Amino acid sequence: MTRCGLTLLCSLMAVSALPAVESKSPSYADVIRSVQPRMVKVFGSGGLRSLETYQSGFLISADGHVLTAWSYVLDTGEATIMLDDGRRFEGKLLSADPRTEIAILKIDATGLPFFDLAKASSLRTGRRVLAFSNLYGVATGSEPTSVQHGVVSGVTNLAARRGSFETPYRGTVYVLDAMSNNAGAAGGALTDSRGRLSGILGKELRDAKTNTWLNYAVPISAIRPVVTALLAGKPPTFEDDELPEESANLERLGILLIPNVLRNTPPFIDALVPDTPGALSALKPDDLIVLVNGQTVQTQAALLEMLRRIDAVDAVRLTVVRDTDLVDVTLKPILARAPETK
Amino acid sequence: MSRLSLLFMLLGALQSWCLAQDIESLEQDALYEAARRAAPSVVRIETIGGLDRIGEQLISSAPVSGVIVDPAGYIVSSAFNFKNQPSSILVELADGTRKTAKIVSRNHSRQLVLLKVDVETPMPMPRVATKSSLRVGQWAITVGRTLPGDEINMTVGIVSAKERIWGRAVQTDANVSPANYGGALVDVTGAIVGVLVPLSPTSSEVLAGAEWYDSGIGFAVPMEDILASLARWKEGDLHRGLLGIALQGSDEYGTEPVVALSRPKSPARDAGIVADDKILRLNGKRVRRQVELRHVLGPLYAGDHVTVTYQRGDETFEKDIELTDKLEPYEHAFLGILPSRELEPKNGVEVRYVYPASPADECGLQLGDSIIKLAGHAVSDASGLRTALAALEPETEIQLTFRRAEQEQTVDVRLNRLPETFPTALPAPYPDVPPPNENLPALGRINIKLPEEAGDCLAYVPQSYDPRFAHSLLVVLPVPGQQTAEEAIQAWRDVSEAQRVLLLAPEPQSKRGWRPDEVTFVRKTIDNLKGSYRIDAERILVHGVSNSGSMAYLVALNHRDLIRGVSVVDAPLPSRSPLILNEPTRRLAAVITTSKSGPLAARMAADATRLRNVKLPVVTHKLENGGKLDQAQLLQWLDSLDRL
Numbered sequence: 001m002t003r004c005g006l007t008l009l010c011s012l013m014a015v016s017a018l019p020a021v022e023s024k025s026p027s028y029a030d031v032i033r034s035v036q037p038r039m040v041k042v043f044g045s046g047g048l049r050s051l052e053t054y055q056s057g058f059l060i061s062a063d064g065h066v067l068t069a070w071s072y073v074l075d076t077g078e079a080t081i082m083l084d085d086g087r088r089f090e091g092k093l094l095s096a097d098p099r100t101e102i103a104i105l106k107i108d109a110t111g112l113p114f115f116d117l118a119k120a121s122s123l124r125t126g127r128r129v130l131a132f133s134n135l136y137g138v139a140t141g142s143e144p145t146s147v148q149h150g151v152v153s154g155v156t157n158l159a160a161r162r163g164s165f166e167t168p169y170r171g172t173v174y175v176l177d178a179m180s181n182n183a184g185a186a187g188g189a190l191t192d193s194r195g196r197l198s199g200i201l202g203k204e205l206r207d208a209k210t211n212t213w214l215n216y217a218v219p220i221s222a223i224r225p226v227v228t229a230l231l232a233g234k235p236p237t238f239e240d241d242e243l244p245e246e247s248a249n250l251e252r253l254g255i256l257l258i259p260n261v262l263r264n265t266p267p268f269i270d271a272l273v274p275d276t277p278g279a280l281s282a283l284k285p286d287d288l289i290v291l292v293n294g295q296t297v298q299t300q301a302a303l304l305e306m307l308r309r310i311d312a313v314d315a316v317r318l319t320v321v322r323d324t325d326l327v328d329v330t331l332k333p334i335l336a337r338a339p340e341t342k
Numbered sequence: 343m344s345r346l347s348l349l350f351m352l353l354g355a356l357q358s359w360c361l362a363q364d365i366e367s368l369e370q371d372a373l374y375e376a377a378r379r380a381a382p383s384v385v386r387i388e389t390i391g392g393l394d395r396i397g398e399q400l401i402s403s404a405p406v407s408g409v410i411v412d413p414a415g416y417i418v419s420s421a422f423n424f425k426n427q428p429s430s431i432l433v434e435l436a437d438g439t440r441k442t443a444k445i446v447s448r449n450h451s452r453q454l455v456l457l458k459v460d461v462e463t464p465m466p467m468p469r470v471a472t473k474s475s476l477r478v479g480q481w482a483i484t485v486g487r488t489l490p491g492d493e494i495n496m497t498v499g500i501v502s503a504k505e506r507i508w509g510r511a512v513q514t515d516a517n518v519s520p521a522n523y524g525g526a527l528v529d530v531t532g533a534i535v536g537v538l539v540p541l542s543p544t545s546s547e548v549l550a551g552a553e554w555y556d557s558g559i560g561f562a563v564p565m566e567d568i569l570a571s572l573a574r575w576k577e578g579d580l581h582r583g584l585l586g587i588a589l590q591g592s593d594e595y596g597t598e599p600v601v602a603l604s605r606p607k608s609p610a611r612d613a614g615i616v617a618d619d620k621i622l623r624l625n626g627k628r629v630r631r632q633v634e635l636r637h638v639l640g641p642l643y644a645g646d647h648v649t650v651t652y653q654r655g656d657e658t659f660e661k662d663i664e665l666t667d668k669l670e671p672y673e674h675a676f677l678g679i680l681p682s683r684e685l686e687p688k689n690g691v692e693v694r695y696v697y698p699a700s701p702a703d704e705c706g707l708q709l710g711d712s713i714i715k716l717a718g719h720a721v722s723d724a725s726g727l728r729t730a731l732a733a734l735e736p737e738t739e740i741q742l743t744f745r746r747a748e749q750e751q752t753v754d755v756r757l758n759r760l761p762e763t764f765p766t767a768l769p770a771p772y773p774d775v776p777p778p779n780e781n782l783p784a785l786g787r788i789n790i791k792l793p794e795e796a797g798d799c800l801a802y803v804p805q806s807y808d809p810r811f812a813h814s815l816l817v818v819l820p821v822p823g824q825q826t827a828e829e830a831i832q833a834w835r836d837v838s839e840a841q842r843v844l845l846l847a848p849e850p851q852s853k854r855g856w857r858p859d860e861v862t863f864v865r866k867t868i869d870n871l872k873g874s875y876r877i878d879a880e881r882i883l884v885h886g887v888s889n890s891g892s893m894a895y896l897v898a899l900n901h902r903d904l905i906r907g908v909s910v911v912d913a914p915l916p917s918r919s920p921l922i923l924n925e926p927t928r929r930l931a932a933v934i935t936t937s938k939s940g941p942l943a944a945r946m947a948a949d950a951t952r953l954r955n956v957k958l959p960v961v962t963h964k965l966e967n968g969g970k971l972d973q974a975q976l977l978q979w980l981d982s983l984d985r986l
Contacts, residue, residue: 125493126374128366151373153517154495175489177497177517179556193366209404210520212555266391266429288390288430291440296388296405296432321390321430324442324460 028149031130031195036084036144037113039189040066041134042091042105043080044073056133056145056188056201057081057105059114060227064089064107067227068187069203070096074103081107086142095230099168100223102200104230115189117227120220121196123174127152131180131217133188133201145188150178150215165205165214173216174199181205181215190217244311250304252312252333254278255289257300264299269320277331283320287327291319372530377485377496379532382436383410383468384494384525386487387419387443387457391429407486407525408433408457409537411568413464416576417443418568419524420539421453422552433459436466438492447575451582451643452510452563453539456575468526470565471533473512476504481530482514484538484560486522495521502559507541508640511561518560520552527562536562553859571643583642583665585650586610587621588672588926590729594632601652603733603926607670613661615652617733622658623651639665672924673957675734675757677742677986678702679713681724683772683811690714690745691727691986695769697761705753707744714750715743727986728880731757732926760931760959764975765982771842772811780809783874787831790846792866799867800827802845803875804838812878814843814980817868817897819890823853837973841981846871856893858916861900864893868904880929880984883907885976892916902928906983909933909976911965912942915949924957931983932958933976937965 026034042057057068066081073079074093081091089107096103123129131148139145153175158165174190181204190199199217207214250257254276258268267289272279289303290296293316297303310316312333320327385408408419417433424431424445431443441459448455484497499516506513514527518538527535540552541561554560571580586608591597599621604610621629624638625648642648644667651660678700682692690712696702707713713721717740719730734740736759743752785807790799807813816838820830827847838845848867850856868882882905886894891913898908899919906929924930934950936943943964950960961979965971 126370126377126496128370151370151496151498153497153521154489154493156489156491156493156495175495193370207404212519212521264391268429290388290390290430290432296390298388298390319440321432321442324444326432326440326442 026194028130028193031191031193032132032144032147035130035132035189035191035195038115039084039132039134039145040068041082041137041139041145042066042068042073042187043082044076044078054134054137054184055186056135056184058132058187058189058197058200059112060104060117061114062110062112064109064112065094065114065231066091066105066107067200068103068105069200070098070101070103071186071203074105079105081105082141083109083112084142084144095233097226097230100171100218100226101167101169101203102218102223102226102230104227115197117197117220117224119196120224121192121198122219122221123152123155123192123198125152125154128193129174129176129178129198130191130193130195131176131178131185131188131201132191133180133185135180135182135185135188137184148178148180150176150180153177153215165207167203167205169202169218171222172219173202174219176215176217178215180217181213243308246312246335247308248310248312248314248316248333249307252277252335253316253318253331254334255283257303260300264301267297267300267303276334281329281331282327283318283329284322287320287322289318289320290326291317293317294319373481373483373498374496376481376528376530376532377483377494380468380483380485380526380528380534381487381494382466383534384408384485384487385410385417385436386434387417387423387524388432388434389424389428389430390432404520405488406520407488407522407538409524409526409534409565410465410467411456411565411572413461413467415459415461415465416446416572417457417459418537419455419457420537421448421455422520422523422540424455431457433457434487436487436492447577447579449571449575449580451580451641452567453541454537454563454568468565469531469533470569471529471531471535473504473564473566475529476501476512476535478503482516482535483528483530484514484516484518484522484525485528486525486538488521488525497522499558499560501535505637506561507543509637510567510641511539511541511563512536514560514562515558516560517556517558518562519555527560534565536564537568538562567641574643574645581644581667583639583644583646583648584608584667584669585639585648585663585665586669587615588732589632589635590927591632594636597632599629599632599635602729603672605669605672606735609663609666610650613650613663614659615650615661616654618654620653621650622653623649625649626651644668669923671955671957672926673736674760674924674926674929674959675731675736675738676700676760677716677727677731677755677757679707679986680768680982681727681984681986685773685775685810687723688712689722691721691724693744695765697765697985700761701755701758705742705755707742708746710746712745713742714745715741715752717741724984724986729927731986760985762959762961764961764963764979768978768981771814771981772808775808775810778808778810782807782809790867790870792863792870795863795866797849797851797860797863798827799846799848799870800831801847801867801871802831802835802838804842804844806839806842807844807875809876812876812881814841814881814977814983815846815868815871815877815883816843816977816980817846817848817864817882817884817894819856819864819884819886819893819897820847820850821887821890822850822855834973837977841974841977843977843980844871844875844877850890850893855889856896858893858896860893861897864897865901865904878984879904880906881980883909883976883980883983885909886913887911888913895919898930898932902930905930907931907933907980909935910946911935911971912937912946914942914945915952922953922956922958929983930958931960933961933963933979935963935965935971937969 057066077093091105094104186203188201205214254273255278256271258270269287292306406423408417433443443457443459446456486495497517503513586605587610588602590600590602601619604615629635678697680695682694716730721727788801818830827849830847884894891910898905
């Protein structure tokens with residue numbers, strides 16, 4: 001062989017070896033092959049009528065730490081973990097966090113493939129994603145979990161849509177356009193198109209406002225500190241969104257609404273109490289309150305709830321509809337112990 | 343080979359490998375970029391106040407999307423979002439400014455609303471993708487603005503089909519749901535293809551099609567069509583355009599479009615189209631089957647013009663016709679006979695029964711006479727006579743030719759309207775013939791299990807069933823929670839034996855009540871039974887008490903091609919009923935029975951008036967306190983539904 005030919009051969013080898021080394025943008029097939037060994041199937045108690053006794057999870061350490069969803073499946077503190085290769089282990093519940101609805105299980109094994117949470121990727125709207133889970137328990141034994149693909153439909157905060165979702169988790173979620181959140185999918189992994197872990201699939205969640213099901217995952221960045229705390233044996237701490245000691249309310253603003261007779265009576269102003277912030281402002285009877293501090297309120301109930309979360313020492317910005325105009329006013333609530341403010 | 347050229351070659355290989363590797367992420371970026379480009383023209387809409395449910399269906403109170411269609415402040419959204427009649431509408435533009443909006447008008451054909459906000463500066467108009475640029479299989483991205491903050495929400499799929507829902511919409515497999523109704527469907531360049539709406543090919547209700555959310559079946563009304571009619575839409579509501587003809591035959595996929603009747607005062611009648619004219623072309627497009635006619639007319643609005651080419655005998659005519667949104671209700675003409683059901687029918691329509699004091703009675707028609715000609719049309723059988731009658735109206739004077747004892751006679755007849763009373767003392771339903779000697783299908787109680795349906799269904803076939811005759815069918819809807827299908831069958835079994843009527847009792851899924859979507863299940867059970875037994879298409883009756891009565895209305899009104907009678911006891915017409923129209927070739931008659939007085943009875947009386955206003959024949963009657971429904975009377979009425 002000439003030196004030239006040898007160089008060619010070496011170069012070709014180098015080129016063909018590149019994808020494995022660099023793994024810059026491998027095919028979906030390669031990505032899925034690399035993710036599957038890190039996925040586990042979780043079988044637990046539950047088993048009450050019509051409740052599934054299984055869910056999904058994934059390995060987050062070589063020593064058998066499994067991250068999954070905190071649910072009734074783990075009620076007995078134990079669960080059977082089935083690895084991708086079909087091996088079965090008894091998993092013990094290490095700890096759980098009901099706020100983010102995650103739990104960590106431990107199995108006795110070493111040298112396992114795992115996702116390094118520190119290397120998780122963040123996503124934005126439009127990113128292609130893969131969702132891995134054992135939804136509906138389709139995969140059995142050594143069968144790999146099911147993979148679905150889609151895009152991130154939007155990145156949003158569940159808390160910002162109060163009244164829509166019944167879940168203790170109030171942080172950021174990735175909304176997906178894949179039908180990913182079905183029975184048994186909770187605890188599954190969401191990766192980007194290159195197989196980098198991005199989120200953990202949540203439980204089934206119904207949007208009470210649109211009456212539709214939400215497909216979503218909680219970003220790893222939102223739960224990483226929780227996992228660290230749980231692994232360290234420390235309960236995670238949160239800034240609680242506790243109610244203020246004294247809330248702003250309609251009385252403190254001097255606003256009387258029309259009688260609240262329906263479940264969704266709109267907040268029309270009936271009258272303004274003389275010598276109150278409301279009466280001294282530009283507000284008028286028959287105005288319809290539509291925004292409180294820039295957030296939409298559609299009903300009297302929503303208005304009261306919103307005010308309850310505003311500290312009475314803070315000013316409240318109300319926007320009302322009058323004919324076709326939007327009118328903004330800023331009111332300073334009357335404080336109970338210091339009545340005169342103007 | 344020089345070392346240099348080798349190096350170039352290697353670089354080339356490396357480069358093409360890199361390109362191939364990046365196509366995936368380039369595509370991902372392109373899709374997001376497309377959504378982002380369309381985003382300035384997609385707005386968030388919030389509604390305040392209004393109903394929180396329509397019937398059983400919860401109405402979304404979450405933010406919805408809209409698309410700018412005119413820089414002067416016009417925005418289009420899905421009517422789904424405004425069904426609840428909100429007291430105030432707030433629009434948030436892409437730059438965060440909020441405005442109040444008013445509903446300008448609605449598009450009843452495509453389920454859209456047109457909103458207007460006051461603007462000082464022109465709003466950003468989207469780029470529009472033309473319909474001709476669309477290819478099935480190309481990328482389709484939905485853009486909504488329903489999440490909090492200034493981010494859009496998007497889903498990705500492909501264009502699944504064009505010209506769907508009778509030519510009104512583009513279909514996509516991208517997820518479409520209340521989260522993006524009113525938002526935009528865009529192509530990969532960011533040009534807007536259409537506005538996302540729930541639509542159903544079989545129903546024109548505002549909420550129809552919403553049950554398909556996130557199912558891979560989504561629809562968008564083409565932006566090109568919206569803009570083409572925008573000037574007119576700003577002036578008022580848009581309605582589906584109607585021609586005013588009914589066609590002969592009930593198989594719209596198989597039969598040619600031959601006119602059965604042009605409605606009085608309709609555009610078609612004014613243009614001179616009459617029964618037996620064959621439609622050849624609409625707007626120059628050949629229409630060979632009835633369904634093709636619907637495809638051409640589907641996208642058109644009242645006020646649009648259509649060129650109709652039709653054939654009468656050897657002559658061909660061409661007329662320019664303006665479509666209308668309203669037709670005078672059609673009323674069936676009545677001669678006053680029941681056709682006989684002989685095993686070996688003679689040519690003509692033999693008279694089985696003459697209604698007392700009917701036109702037939704007054705002109706001296708007798709049992710055994712055979713009608714052979716009506717208003718100049720030769721008739722050879724009952725269905726021919728029915729078609730000939732469908733082209734006529736009550737009070738019309740016509741000539742009738744019949745044969746009596748080999749003698750033909752012609753008489754003048756003034757037609758009347760269908761009776762609204764129970765018939766008395768009808769002859770036996772079928773002639774007295776020896777029992778059939780062929781192999782009979784299963785008789786008595788039969789279990790019907792449809793492979794793709796969860797529900798159960800029972801049928802009862804009388805022992806006297808004779809496959810040589812087409813039989814009446816009574817569909818009894820059991821009262822959920824009070825009666826099983828088994829009990830419903832038991833309750834009707836004896837009388838059905840006596841009157842040789844087949845029974846069918848589909849079981850409701852829930853003990854709490856029928857769900858509206860179970861109408862499809864009920865239909866399938868009827869179709870299933872029709873597959874194994876001979877059932878007269880003119881004599882299928884659905885009967886129900888209270889909750890089941892309302893369901894009976896829904897079954898009948900949703901399946902006009904199949905159901906000829908509906909009987910309800912103590913049940914109101916559901917508020918979400920489909921549009922009720924009397925149709926010349928799809929008859930429907932009702933029996934409304936009240937057993938108690940009070941508000942329900944008053945509402946049912948109003949229902950009867952509503953049905954009569956569209957010229958459906960209604961028998962109303964009241965059961966005395968504790969009185970029971972006269973089952974034999976109802977089945978006799980069913981037996982008479984092939985009346986002419």
